[in-house]
Amino acid sequence: MSIAIAITPHHEVAGHFGKAAGFVVYDEQGQLIAELVNSGRREVGCKHKKQLQAQLAEHQVKTLLLGNVGQRSLARLLRAGFDVFRVPNRSSVQDVLNGKVTREPLLSAEQGRPCKREKGGCGCGCGSKKTEKPAKIGMTAGGNSNLQGLTKIGGFKL
Template identity: 60%
Template sequence: MLRAIAVNAANNVAGHFGKAPEFAVYDAQGQLIERMINSGSKAVGCKHKKQLQRRLSELGVQEIVLGSIGQRSLARLLNAGFVVSQVAARTPVSDVLAGTANKLNLTAAEHGRPCKREKGECGCGCGSKKAAAPKIGMMMNSMSRLSGLSRIKLK
């Protein structure tokens, strides 16, 4: 069984799934298999979190250990079949591998933190569908009128 641990620069458990700088992937014997950099750790939204989930799944990870996680990300991980475990942030990775860290299995989305931005307004569209903004260069509706424009006189 492969286990991914969200880690910070000090090789302790990172405080949050989406903001973890790296994920260290270990096998059942505690041998490091791979260190995966989270290139979107400073990004806003959910796109990079979905990419993390896909990469962890491709590696064959079954368990993810982290400090905390939002409800939407937790729901996606659980629905994808991951076992998600929470330990105190800044717990040494060695304690997690030795089995001495207090782990709490998160089994429902409600065990995660609520989204800080109400109604999913984090800009990624995770909470609600938004109307697409018109693109530059699109034709204007023939019924709309331009007003307040005047001619510029050139000498």
């Protein structure tokens, strides 16, 4: 079981999960075991946040400490079994590890920061249902031509 802290480039607690420069991962004895870089922190969407979650899980992180997190990311983290705590932004990592700052447990998605975009408007499709695209000439489905729904090709009726 490990603890991860979202950090800024100056190794202070980052203000937001998805925009953190990286994460420092400590074991139960407080020994640094990994430092993860958030290479997608400037990206829009959820893909890099899902990748961060997977990296944290690979390092057997159980507890996540951060400044803030969006509602969707928080919901995904809680569903995955992470214990998430909010600590003051810009706190030193050492103060967090030594228990010198307050930890607010985040137990439901509503405690996260509301999304600034409309549902699914971040460009990654989160929160929106996928619609089946209509068949086009030349498209194949499983190796067979998909002509379902076509009534004319080049003026010729089928």
